[in-house]
Amino acid sequence: MSARFHVGVWVAVCALLGGCDRPTPPPALRVAMVVKVKGDAYFAACARGGQEAAKELGVQFFLEAPMDASVEEQIGVVDGLVTRRMDAIVIAPHEAKALAPALKRARENGVHVITFDTDADPKRSGREWFVKPASDEAVVRGLVDSLVSSAGPKAQIAIIASTSAATRQQLWIQKMREYIGKTCPMMQLKDIQRCEDAKAAYTATQQVLSKNPEVTGIVALTPDLLVSAAEAVKSGGQRRFVTGIGLPNSARPLVKAGIVPAFVAWNPTDLGYLAVQVAAQTIKGDLREDASEISFNQTEIVGSQTRAETVNKPIKNREILLGEPMIITAEKVDQFNF
Numbered sequence: 001m002s003a004r005f006h007v008g009v010w011v012a013v014c015a016l017l018g019g020c021d022r023p024t025p026p027p028a029l030r031v032a033m034v035v036k037v038k039g040d041a042y043f044a045a046c047a048r049g050g051q052e053a054a055k056e057l058g059v060q061f062f063l064e065a066p067m068d069a070s071v072e073e074q075i076g077v078v079d080g081l082v083t084r085r086m087d088a089i090v091i092a093p094h095e096a097k098a099l100a101p102a103l104k105r106a107r108e109n110g111v112h113v114i115t116f117d118t119d120a121d122p123k124r125s126g127r128e129w130f131v132k133p134a135s136d137e138a139v140v141r142g143l144v145d146s147l148v149s150s151a152g153p154k155a156q157i158a159i160i161a162s163t164s165a166a167t168r169q170q171l172w173i174q175k176m177r178e179y180i181g182k183t184c185p186m187m188q189l190k191d192i193q194r195c196e197d198a199k200a201a202y203t204a205t206q207q208v209l210s211k212n213p214e215v216t217g218i219v220a221l222t223p224d225l226l227v228s229a230a231e232a233v234k235s236g237g238q239r240r241f242v243t244g245i246g247l248p249n250s251a252r253p254l255v256k257a258g259i260v261p262a263f264v265a266w267n268p269t270d271l272g273y274l275a276v277q278v279a280a281q282t283i284k285g286d287l288r289e290d291a292s293e294i295s296f297n298q299t300e301i302v303g304s305q306t307r308a309e310t311v312n313k314p315i316k317n318r319e320i321l322l323g324e325p326m327i328i329t330a331e332k333v334d335q336f337n338f
Contacts, residue, residue, distance in 0.1 A: 028060045031059050031090060032062040033090045034077055034089060034091040036066070040224060042224070042268050043092065043268070046269070047272055050063070050275060052269070053272070053273045059279075064077045071095045074094050088112035089103075094166075095167065096121045100121040103127055104124065114131060114279050115131070116132075116274075130320070132320065134321070134323065134324060139325055140175040140176050142325050147219060150217065154186040155188075156190050158208045159191070160204060160219070161192060162221065163194050163195070163196060176219070177189065191211070197224070198228040205232035209232070209233070218244075222245055226242065226245060230242040230251070234259055243263050246260065246328070247268070247338060248265065251263060251333070252333050256330055258330075265326050270322060271322050291315050292314065294312070294320055297311070
């Protein structure tokens with residue numbers, strides 16, 4: 001039997017076994033990020049951060065952005081991702097309780113579940129971690145203090161919020177009432193309007209000001225609502241002030257115009273980045289259930305050099321905190337690009 005025959009057999013065996021000297025690398029981790037609605041600037045920034053982390057980690061990243069801001073569509077998306085065999089789902093739930101059964105099904109099918117921005121019902125959903133942008137107390141303190149600095153401690157105010165299913169906003173409203181009662185009891189909350197989108201927020205703000213002409217302060221609880229409320233105030237031509245949760249890039253002209261003297265923010269790109277880091281460590285088993293912090297290496301490009309630093313984020317009660325919120329004013333707004 002010729003030597004050539006033996007070589008041919010050995011090559012064939014190696015091919016069948018996937019290579020003798022080059023073992024097949026493990027498949028890339030598959031992480032899907034599910035946001036609340038397509039086209040929202042805030043969640044687009046979260047997705048950019050998630051994609052950045054995925055690229056650094058060698059993770060396959062999938063973005064799911066429902067066309068409609070509805071629980072039903074998010075449920076359908078989650079069920080579909082289970083079928084597509086994702087390793088982890090990173091999701092900003094539209095509603096805490098209604099989405100919980102779908103997340104529980106994902107967990108039962110071996111998919112890791114991490115919530116971010118807004119939490120799901122922890123017990124009913126079985127989610128493993130909640131990546132929280134900021135403490136609720138700090139957010140509320142920033143909102144009210146920003147309002148007091150512009151409209152005054154005796155102002156009559158209104159709140160423009162998303163639909164009543166927005167669980168975290170509901171909590172903020174409750175805590176705002178409490179904080180106002182303790183720190184500026186002369187301030188009066190005259191109206192709360194809940195809106196499906198930015199267009200509805202513009203109309204709702206106009207209606208609030210027409211019904212309550214004494215209102216001089218508006219609090220809008222998402223970046224898109226903030227811009228719409230401020231544009232409505234601007235069109236009215238009267239001296240009124242708007243604050244809320246915002247993004248520097250979208251709020252900048254209104255800040256410089258004096259309509260939004262200050263607003264509360266955190267970097268949504270950093271939030272999405274952290275959420276995917278958490279997902280990757282969870283899949284690998286590197287993040288223990290009793291962990292008090294998560295650590296990871298983050299790279300940044302400064303000039304022509306790439307720098308790496310170790311980042312630590314605290315964990316408490318299975319919640320991972322991004323950090324403290326920022327108060328952005330006209331003096332600071334040009335320092336940020338998100």
